[in-house]
Amino acid sequence: MLLPCLTIAPSGDRGRGVFTTEPLASGTIIEISPVLVLDPEERAHAEKTMLFDYIFEWGDDYKSACVALGYLSMYNHSYSANCLYEMDYESETIRITTVKDVAAGEELFINYNADPDETKPIWFEAK
Known part of the structure; x- marks a missing residue:
């Protein structure tokens, strides 16, 4: 499930990001993305690539x-994210x-730490 108002667009020095063309209220589910699960051995291989x-x-x-799948890997990181991601292991x-609340034209951000307000440095900033 992917809301039709979501779009991928340039995001300054971040490359590309996910934006909304319509206003969104807090608490709106905007995407449910299926995933392909990698076991630990497959993960080790993927971590040696651009993935x-x-x-x-x-x-x-x-x-x-x-x-x-879907747009999920295109959301950029923010320590004050306007979105939250939640994993459902059973349904993958x-x-x-x-x-x-998000205004039309605004970029949608997730906090890569999984908590929208967590400030622990993420992997590419901790280097």
Whole structure:
């Protein structure tokens, strides 16, 4: 499920990002993305490729990973994100929900730490 008002567009020095063409209220589910689950061995191979920055840790032990379909891997990071992602291991999906009202034309952000307000440095900033 992907809301039709979502679009991929340039995002300054971030490359591309996900934007909305319509206003969105807080609490709106904007995407439910199916995922392809990688076991720990497959994850190790994927981490040696350009997929490293686009896969998500997966499973209760975080040893596996997943490749999200839909727009999910295109959301940029923000420590004050306007969206939240939630993993459903049983259905092998990730859901994106707005946590703030979002204006038309605004970029949609997730916090790569999984908590919209978590400020722990993420992997590409901690280098």
